[in-house]
Amino acid sequence: MYAIEALNISKSFRDQTVLDDVSLQVEKGKIYGLVGDNGSGKSVLLKCLCGILPCDNGEIRIAGKNMKPGKGKPPVLGIVIEHPGFLDSMSGWHNLKYLAGIRGIISDDQIKKALECVGLIGNEKKKVKKYSLGMRQRLAIAQAIMEDPDIYIMDEPFNGLDKHAVVDMRALFSSMREKGKTFLLVSHYAADIENLCDEVFEINEGTIKKGE
Amino acid sequence: MAVRRALYLCRVHLKELFRTPLFYAYLCLFYVYFHKMNSTTVLLQQETGLKINAWGYAASMFSTPVYTIVFGLGIVLIFSDLPLFRGNALFESTRCSRNVWVSGRILYIVGIAVFYTFVMAALCILTSHGAINDTEKWGKLLNTMANGYQIEELEGLLEISVNITGRYTPIQAFGLSFLTSALCATFLGLLMLLLSMSFGRTAALMGGSILSVLDFVIYWKLPYEVYHVSPLSLTRLNIICVPDMPYYPTLPYALTALIGSSILVSVLCVVVTHMNRSFADKILRNQY
Numbered sequence: 287m288y289a290i291e292a293l294n295i296s297k298s299f300r301d302q303t304v305l306d307d308v309s310l311q312v313e314k315g316k317i318y319g320l321v322g323d324n325g326s327g328k329s330v331l332l333k334c335l336c337g338i339l340p341c342d343n344g345e346i347r348i349a350g351k352n353m354k355p356g357k358g359k360p361p362v363l364g365i366v367i368e369h370p371g372f373l374d375s376m377s378g379w380h381n382l383k384y385l386a387g388i389r390g391i392i393s394d395d396q397i398k399k400a401l402e403c404v405g406l407i408g409n410e411k412k413k414v415k416k417y418s419l420g421m422r423q424r425l426a427i428a429q430a431i432m433e434d435p436d437i438y439i440m441d442e443p444f445n446g447l448d449k450h451a452v453v454d455m456r457a458l459f460s461s462m463r464e465k466g467k468t469f470l471l472v473s474h475y476a477a478d479i480e481n482l483c484d485e486v487f488e489i490n491e492g493t494i495k496k497g498e
Numbered sequence: 499m500a501v502r503r504a505l506y507l508c509r510v511h512l513k514e515l516f517r518t519p520l521f522y523a524y525l526c527l528f529y530v531y532f533h534k535m536n537s538t539t540v541l542l543q544q545e546t547g548l549k550i551n552a553w554g555y556a557a558s559m560f561s562t563p564v565y566t567i568v569f570g571l572g573i574v575l576i577f578s579d580l581p582l583f584r585g586n587a588l589f590e591s592t593r594c595s596r597n598v599w600v601s602g603r604i605l606y607i608v609g610i611a612v613f614y615t616f617v618m619a620a621l622c623i624l625t626s627h628g629a630i631n632d633t634e635k636w637g638k639l640l641n642t643m644a645n646g647y648q649i650e651e652l653e654g655l656l657e658i659s660v661n662i663t664g665r666y667t668p669i670q671a672f673g674l675s676f677l678t679s680a681l682c683a684t685f686l687g688l689l690m691l692l693l694s695m696s697f698g699r700t701a702a703l704m705g706g707s708i709l710s711v712l713d714f715v716i717y718w719k720l721p722y723e724v725y726h727v728s729p730l731s732l733t734r735l736n737i738i739c740v741p742d743m744p745y746y747p748t749l750p751y752a753l754t755a756l757i758g759s760s761i762l763v764s765v766l767c768v769v770v771t772h773m774n775r776s777f778a779d780k781i782l783r784n785q786y
Binding site: 336338363365367370371372373374375381384385387388389390429 | 507514585586594
């Protein structure tokens with residue numbers, strides 16, 4: 287059973303075909319990359335996989351569960367979307383606490399652990415409006431990992447991070463892979479993710495192929 | 499689990515409202531309005547030495563077309579940010595189903611509607627402090643007005659008739675006013691949520707505003723039968739407690755219409771949210 291499986295996905299916006307019969311299989315416990323130029327359709331594919339956007343045709347299975355397009359998100363995903371939004375007037379800690387409270391399955395210690403993992407301890411009481419772009423990105427990663435899901439889908443996860451932070455995040459993702467977690471990382475910049483990934487897909491003009 | 503999540507979302511949004519500076523600006527605005535309106539009553543009390551029953555006073559004020567507009571537009575102001583998309587709406591929506599998401603909003607609207615009505619009643623009573631008392635009788639001034647005699651100072655400020663004073667005690671009249679007002683606020687909020695999700699925020703603001711001024715327009719221009727479809731008119735005791743007036747809605751009609759339409763709009767909100775296949779993407783692009 288694949289962690290993520292997309293079969294013959296198509297998606298068009300008016301006359302423009304963004305995804306054309308795309309298929310993708312992601313095995314458990316591995317890190318996969320999806321690279322492509324701007325406008326190649328990678329973010330649209332990612333949104334379809336997360337259940338944010340319904341696809342026109344095809345089938346998506348997450349952890350073996352057939353996800354009908356647009357019928358909600360599977361509860362097992364850790365998602366980082368480009369330009370992550372938070373409540374600016376609240377601290378990083380309170381933002382995570384609020385989001386964690388919706389599912390109500392984790393304790394404060396687990397939130398703290400997630401903040402520790404992304405290196406935000408010491409800044410967690412600061413209001414998010416005072417966060418740099420990199421700190422907001424770390425917070426987005428913390429919200430994805432805090433509930434300890436098995437599958438992660440992340441769009442440009444290293445966006446805005448400095449050199450050291452990128453190294454730290456790569457180490458974090460690698461260590462999580464060792465624990466059996468699955469990642470699908472999306473980037474327009476192949477060098478960002480290719481060293482980290484077990485396999486890289488390349489998406490171009492709505493079609494997908496395995497990278498060399 | 500779903501109920502717990504919906505209640506959690508409702509609670510968080512209520513807390514959020516109390517952290518919004520705009521909320522306190524609205525409170526100040528309403529305080530100024532009531533202070534201005536009640537200054538006449540305070541002056542009258544000082545001149546005559548007659549106090550007005552507090553509950554009867556609030557019920558009479560809630561029955562005026564001017565207050566009804568203020569009440570309605572206040573609802574539009576408070577619910578103008580529906581469907582409550584904050585920066586983290588996407589992360590929020592990925593943690594709960596759409597039914598839970600919309601249920602949280604519906605509960606929030608009900609909570610705020612009751613709270614808002616309570617605040618308006620409290621401001622109305624508090625700003626006339628000194629000119630009112632808490633007895634079980636309507637008192638000389640309200641009885642005089644109810645029997646059709648004009649009191650120049652209170653004209654337009656209060657509306658009362660024997661249909662109300664003869665059938666209800668002041669606290670009963672206030673309770674009815676409060677109930678219909680809270681139901682009306684709930685209905686308007688839910689309608690704005692529905693319009694906001696279906697056609698956008700501008701449509702919600704326009705819809706809410708039109709219904710807020712409809713009562714006043716009927717008062718001046720339109721046939722009285724239209725009161726049946728004006729939610730704010732259904733909060734005015736001077737309209738719904740008048741027997742033998744076929745073109746006026748009755749109290750049972752008002753209660754049934756307000757409760758029924760609130761339930762109907764709630765169901766429509768759930769259906770619209772459920773049928774919207776690009777729901778989360780809309781949140782991401784903040785299209786509402």
